[in-house]
Amino acid sequence: MNIGEAARRSGVSAKMIRHYETQGLVRPQRLANGYRDYAEADLAVLRFIRHARALAFPLEDVRKLLALWGDRNRASADVRRIALAHVAALESKAQAMQAMAASLRHLAAHCHGDARPDCPILDELEKSS
Amino acid sequence: MNIGEAARRSGVSAKMIRHYETQGLVRPQRLANGYRDYAEADLAVLRFIRHARALAFPLEDVRKLLALWGDRNRASADVRRIALAHVAALESKAQAMQAMAASLRHLAAHCHGDARPDCPILDELEKSS
C-alpha cells in the first residue's frame, strides 16, 4: 500500500513515516516507480512506534524495543529494563517540573496581581546568587 | 568586562551569552577592538535570565519578564499572569509524563522480568488500536 494509506491506517503522518525510515525503524519495499510499498507487517511496526512514542520513549529506545519485539528468543527482562529506565527518566523530569511549578506558584501567591509594581516573582529572579 | 568574566560572574556560558544577545535579551557595549563590554547592569540581566531559565521559562517569556522587570510602572498582575500561565504549562506536562510513567510502571509490574519472552509491555505496544 501507498504511504498515504499507511499513514491513515497507522495513525502516523507520512512525514514521520519517511523520517522513521531514515532512522532505520521501518523498511518498506519500493515499487518500480519509486513509490514506497507497505505490507501489513510494516503497519504493525508503525503502530508499535506510535504507541511507544505516545509513552514518550525516545526513538533510540523504540529501536531497541522493536528489535526485542521481533526477537522470538527475547528475555522479558531486557524489555523491562528499558521500560523502567524510561519510567525513571520520566518521573525525574516530571518531578523537576512540578518542583519548578510549585516554587513559582508559591511566588505568585505572594504577588498581589494588581496594578501595583511590587512583585516577589521578579524579586526572586533578580537575586544575585 | 570581557565576555569570559561576565560568563564566570553570571553563571551563564559565553556561548549562551552571545546567543541571548542575538535574541535581543542583552546588549553589551562594544570596545574599539570589537570585544563585547559588559557592565554590572548586564550581569544582573544575565543572572535574571539564568534564574528564569532554571524555572524553565521559555526565552519568549524571559523577554517579556525582562521588559516588565525594567518597567518601573509595571503592574504586578502582568508578571503574575505570565508566571501562572507557565505554571499551568509545567504542571500539564508534568502530569502527562507522570501518567505515562504510571502506565508503564503498571505494565512493567506485570512483566516477569526474567528469561522468558512473554512481556505485557510489548503486548501493549503491539496492539492495533
Next chain:
DNA sequence: CTTGACCTTCCCATTGTGGGAATCCCCATC
C-alpha cells in the same frame, strides 16, 4: 490530454545548548 491527488527528494524552522574551525587580539616573555 488535462486535471487533481498523490508520490518523490531536499531544504528550512522550531528550542536551547554545545562543539569546533578559522581568524584576530592582547599581553607577557625571551
Next chain:
DNA sequence: GATGGGGATTCCCACAATGGGAAGGTCAAG
C-alpha cells in the same frame, strides 16, 4: 621585535522530533 598562550570574534553544524513547503514525477479519471 618575534613568539606563544589565552581569549575574543564570527560562522557552521549537531542534537530530537516534528512540520511546512517547494520542485518535480506519476497515476487515474474525465
